[in-house]
Amino acid sequence: MTEVLEKESFSFQTEVGQLLEIVASSLYSNREVFLRELVSNASDACDKLRYAALTDASLAPPDGFAITLGVDKKTLSISDNGIGMNHADLLDTLGTIAKSGTGAFIEALKAEGKDTPGLIGQFGVGFYSAFMVASQVDVLTRKAGEDDAWLWSSDGKGGFTIEPATRDTAGTTVTLHLKKDAKEFAEEARIRHIIKTYSEHISFPVKLGDDTLNPAEALWTRPAKEISEEQYGEFYKHTSHAFDTPWHVMHNKVEGALNHTSLLFVPSVQPFDLFDAERKSHVKLYVNRVFISETTKDLIPAYLRFLRGVVDSQDLSLNVSREMLQTDPKLAKIKTQVTKKVLSELKKKAAKAPEDYAKFWGNFGAVLKEGLVEDPSLRERILEVCRFASTGEDGLTSLAAYVERMKEGQEAIFYIAGDDAAKLAQSPHLEGFKAKGVEVLLLSDHVDEFWLQHITEFEGKPLKSITRGAADLDAIEAEEKPDEDKPEEADLSKLIAAIKAELGELVKDVRPSKRLTDSPVCLIADEGDMDVNLERLLKRHGQLQTGMPRVLELNPSHAIITKLAERADGDADDLLKDAAHLLLDQARIVEGETPTDAAAFARRLGSVMSRAFEV
Numbered sequence: 001m002t003e004v005l006e007k008e009s010f011s012f013q014t015e016v017g018q019l020l021e022i023v024a025s026s027l028y029s030n031r032e033v034f035l036r037e038l039v040s041n042a043s044d045a046c047d048k049l050r051y052a053a054l055t056d057a058s059l060a061p062p063d064g065f066a067i068t069l070g071v072d073k074k075t076l077s078i079s080d081n082g083i084g085m086n087h088a089d090l091l092d093t094l095g096t097i098a099k100s101g102t103g104a105f106i107e108a109l110k111a112e113g114k115d116t117p118g119l120i121g122q123f124g125v126g127f128y129s130a131f132m133v134a135s136q137v138d139v140l141t142r143k144a145g146e147d148d149a150w151l152w153s154s155d156g157k158g159g160f161t162i163e164p165a166t167r168d169t170a171g172t173t174v175t176l177h178l179k180k181d182a183k184e185f186a187e188e189a190r191i192r193h194i195i196k197t198y199s200e201h202i203s204f205p206v207k208l209g210d211d212t213l214n215p216a217e218a219l220w221t222r223p224a225k226e227i228s229e230e231q232y233g234e235f236y237k238h239t240s241h242a243f244d245t246p247w248h249v250m251h252n253k254v255e256g257a258l259n260h261t262s263l264l265f266v267p268s269v270q271p272f273d274l275f276d277a278e279r280k281s282h283v284k285l286y287v288n289r290v291f292i293s294e295t296t297k298d299l300i301p302a303y304l305r306f307l308r309g310v311v312d313s314q315d316l317s318l319n320v321s322r323e324m325l326q327t328d329p330k331l332a333k334i335k336t337q338v339t340k341k342v343l344s345e346l347k348k349k350a351a352k353a354p355e356d357y358a359k360f361w362g363n364f365g366a367v368l369k370e371g372l373v374e375d376p377s378l379r380e381r382i383l384e385v386c387r388f389a390s391t392g393e394d395g396l397t398s399l400a401a402y403v404e405r406m407k408e409g410q411e412a413i414f415y416i417a418g419d420d421a422a423k424l425a426q427s428p429h430l431e432g433f434k435a436k437g438v439e440v441l442l443l444s445d446h447v448d449e450f451w452l453q454h455i456t457e458f459e460g461k462p463l464k465s466i467t468r469g470a471a472d473l474d475a476i477e478a479e480e481k482p483d484e485d486k487p488e489e490a491d492l493s494k495l496i497a498a499i500k501a502e503l504g505e506l507v508k509d510v511r512p513s514k515r516l517t518d519s520p521v522c523l524i525a526d527e528g529d530m531d532v533n534l535e536r537l538l539k540r541h542g543q544l545q546t547g548m549p550r551v552l553e554l555n556p557s558h559a560i561i562t563k564l565a566e567r568a569d570g571d572a573d574d575l576l577k578d579a580a581h582l583l584l585d586q587a588r589i590v591e592g593e594t595p596t597d598a599a600a601f602a603r604r605l606g607s608v609m610s611r612a613f614e615v
């Protein structure tokens, strides 16, 4: 038993304080959603007790779970007979925000000004939304299996108090002392309307007086044709504590050796924890309508962690513990079936509505591509739904469509990888490919480098980086007739020897280029060396200290290079030496790198300019 008998005062965690200030002062256009949040919490609490009682015989669940609303002149209360909270739970949950991304969210809100309901909506503030309508919130609660009850109370300003209290049974009652401008939420008609709008699909009865306000049956058990888009939307918001309208709804019943029903949603915005290291799944697992677990990785693969919703199967054992789920072969089978179904739905969407699919891809493409590395058994199906930016298309392309457009004589699927698609599109490495009308994929997600290590070909065509090794462009016919005025290609042998001698170990080699048409130089990785972008990525993450020297390619038809080639006929003079370094630095700068030696670069540039201006 806890030795706390007095009323204790606590301060909110800094983030909660800041968040409450914003919530309370924002003109949240849709503030009635607080009730949805509190009813959702009550429903979750009932789910949790029902599950806990399955595995712990000492917990006696009530005869029937219910959520009871009560209104008085100035108060509204939401009562449940669910799991309840003890002293430690109250401190852990109602004084802090466990949600990841909270700090970033608050920063974003502050930057945008306070009147940003869209952002608040996107984040979801759960329990704290009560303070949009209440000047004081009391939480009377008793945890199932424990004797002590507690009263948590706060005005939502600086902190909260906790004191011992009495409650006959386990559960929680949240009482809102309504603000002057929020008295409407003590009117029965208003409450009925809100519950009808937001909480119809809750699987526990929601009661007001003698009436039950909802059908209290799990939405996913109803036939899809009886469910409206709005009901799906509200269910999505309820189960995933989200505020957006789902991009896509998938409701499927699988009957056969292993029965299961899934109701899954693809959000239309990125959830805040999408790129957290934990890569948690948020699809809830139910066994015969009893909630079992929310975050099990054994139900949905990490690369589909953007999915929300539920999977329910009557063929799993009801008293399966969360630990046992990991080794349950039936669950593994459900996971594969659900994953395949989701991929096939995405494939349909991509074919039917490519522009809409591009929105999905922008939000979740980088996550889905993790599957190319992690799930070799479904690699081909995942690759089918992958889309890529390309020099040949305004929108996105699939690999299959790229292959169809390949030029005669083109043997490989060409790509360039880097941080930023817009910058990649400007890269000098692309020049020769553009001139011949050869399409190049622009890969700008970090994960691209990783799957490219595993997938080296598609439909028999190798995937080839245009920043590594020789450019195989000779076999491909040019689109236009060769330019009559095109300058002659110079013989670069002496120039190359001179530049090599000057640059020494700064470069691995110096060669004439086939990939350049407009720029004088570029740097590439030698065949067999690590590609430029991968090396950059590994260096940034501290996994590589120094990179390999690169191959410097010279454009034999560029005026500067031909002039230098003429000059290189004699002994290497100072200008030629400076030019060698400047060309290398220029190639580095175009790639977003710094010159090898900034001071020397500035000096050389100065000296070349002095000559040009005859200073």
Ligand SMILES: Nc1ncnc2c1ncn2[C@@H]1O[C@H](COP(=O)(O)OP(=O)(O)OP(=O)(O)O)[C@@H](O)[C@H]1O
Residues within 6 Å of the ligand: 037, 041, 042, 045, 080, 082, 083, 084, 085, 093, 094, 099, 124, 125, 126, 127, 128, 172, 240, 241
């Ligand atoms: N009626 C309740 N019974 C038991 N625990 C509750 C109840 N209401 C809230 N809690 C606890 O407080 C926590 C915080 O609730 P809150 O609504 O802020 O966040 P959430 O429901 O976890 O997520 P979200 O912020 O997305 O709504 C819950 O996760 C739960 O542990």
